[in-house]
Amino acid sequence: MLSIDGKTVKITGSLELGKAADSVSAVAITPDGKRALVAKAGANEIGVLAIDGDKVTDTKQNLPTGLYPYD
16 A cells, blocks of 8 residues: 655555465555555456555455456
8 A cells, every 4th residue: 555645655554465376466446445446467366455544455346357457
């Protein structure tokens, strides 16, 4: 996770989103800012994250996709 203050960017935390073989890549945030969708190309899934202010958690809800979702 990142914190942005003007031109200063700081790492504020990290989140484990599966195995390295899952190939976690692109992230999209929903318009309401409450969820993020993460492509897991190697697992053929989209991971769902919950966003609550500065706190981001893995909901453990993975959506099945076609082969190798990316972007």
